[in-house]
Amino acid sequence: MIKFIDLNKINLRFEAEFTARFKSFLNSGYYIMGSEVTQFEENFAKYCGTKYCIGVANGLDALTLIFKSYIDLGKLEVGDEVIVPANTYIASILSVINAGLRPVFVEPEVQTFNISPSEIEKHITAKTKAILVVHLYGQLAAMTKISKIAKHKNLLVIEDAAQAHGAVSTSENKKAGNLSDAAGFSFYPSKNLGALGDAGAVTTNDKDLVETIKLLHNYGSSKKYENEKIGINSRLDELQASFLNLKLNYLDADNTARRAIAKRYLSDINNSKIQLPYYNGSDNHVFHVFVVRVDNRVKFTQYLEREGIGYLIHYPIAPHQQKALLPYKSLSLPLTEGIHNSVVSLPMSPVLTNTEIETIINALNLY
Numbered sequence: 001m002i003k004f005i006d007l008n009k010i011n012l013r014f015e016a017e018f019t020a021r022f023k024s025f026l027n028s029g030y031y032i033m034g035s036e037v038t039q040f041e042e043n044f045a046k047y048c049g050t051k052y053c054i055g056v057a058n059g060l061d062a063l064t065l066i067f068k069s070y071i072d073l074g075k076l077e078v079g080d081e082v083i084v085p086a087n088t089y090i091a092s093i094l095s096v097i098n099a100g101l102r103p104v105f106v107e108p109e110v111q112t113f114n115i116s117p118s119e120i121e122k123h124i125t126a127k128t129k130a131i132l133v134v135h136l137y138g139q140l141a142a143m144t145k146i147s148k149i150a151k152h153k154n155l156l157v158i159e160d161a162a163q164a165h166g167a168v169s170t171s172e173n174k175k176a177g178n179l180s181d182a183a184g185f186s187f188y189p190s191k192n193l194g195a196l197g198d199a200g201a202v203t204t205n206d207k208d209l210v211e212t213i214k215l216l217h218n219y220g221s222s223k224k225y226e227n228e229k230i231g232i233n234s235r236l237d238e239l240q241a242s243f244l245n246l247k248l249n250y251l252d253a254d255n256t257a258r259r260a261i262a263k264r265y266l267s268d269i270n271n272s273k274i275q276l277p278y279y280n281g282s283d284n285h286v287f288h289v290f291v292v293r294v295d296n297r298v299k300f301t302q303y304l305e306r307e308g309i310g311y312l313i314h315y316p317i318a319p320h321q322q323k324a325l326l327p328y329k330s331l332s333l334p335l336t337e338g339i340h341n342s343v344v345s346l347p348m349s350p351v352l353t354n355t356e357i358e359t360i361i362n363a364l365n366l367y
Contacts, residue, residue, distance in 0.1 A: 004310030048177035055236025059186025063095030085115035135164035138288035159183035257350035
């Protein structure tokens, strides 16, 4: 059986270093917001090319804190509209709603599945104050066009970069996390830069935003037992920061390996029943997942199971069709719904072997 993703195998590469770092962490006696968190914030900001990074508990909190902080700073108001991609994981939408803002769902581009700049323009109203962009599956959205629209309309742009660690905009020579006013990252274990538990971060060049998030994510406090704002507890764990500091050194190499696998899939899978993803060959895609489309997903996934090939579906139900978002159920988003009904993610990780890759390719060509 070829696993969809073998997290054990991915992390066994670092077992000795993890063990040493755990012992150091244990012996330090300092377990919350210590030197490893500070070091990771500095390292990840430098990696992304931003002035600042703030570690938080997870990716959802990262985005929610960005929106809540902009409200606190007066750049947003409760009830403002935020344009969001209809084709995404529900966490993107929840961050907007949890901050008291109103999501406006926009269809994706047919080619990339990322939010469509032309559709963004159609949905801007007097109440629109921000655009949330998701770099879905690891591929950067059309940020040059989106940024131009936002500048013209005086809108904030926030990146959900949870799937795009290290993706590079060749036109701007900037990485994900440095293509907007602020960005939220997740370091969930299966991400390209994955912790061994929940973890997240915000990157930005906005000093005021940083200072506000630093307060809000730590009970609204900058000094112990003195609380300036109504905050939450959303701090990056010291141990996870230590692991992330190690794994960050290998992120670019892992992304290169992912792209190499994707190129093999794209060049060697030749089956009219399987629609392969768009990729322009640049570093703008880090292939967090490799997503294909098929007409009969049940038949296709049953075939994969018989062949011993793991898979996942990202995602089976569109956010606006989820029970949790019942007020949006009546929206007509046929492109998004079609994508959610037909996508399947194939095995993709830097530790896939040549034999496994060849087995997957051969099986897909025989489907």
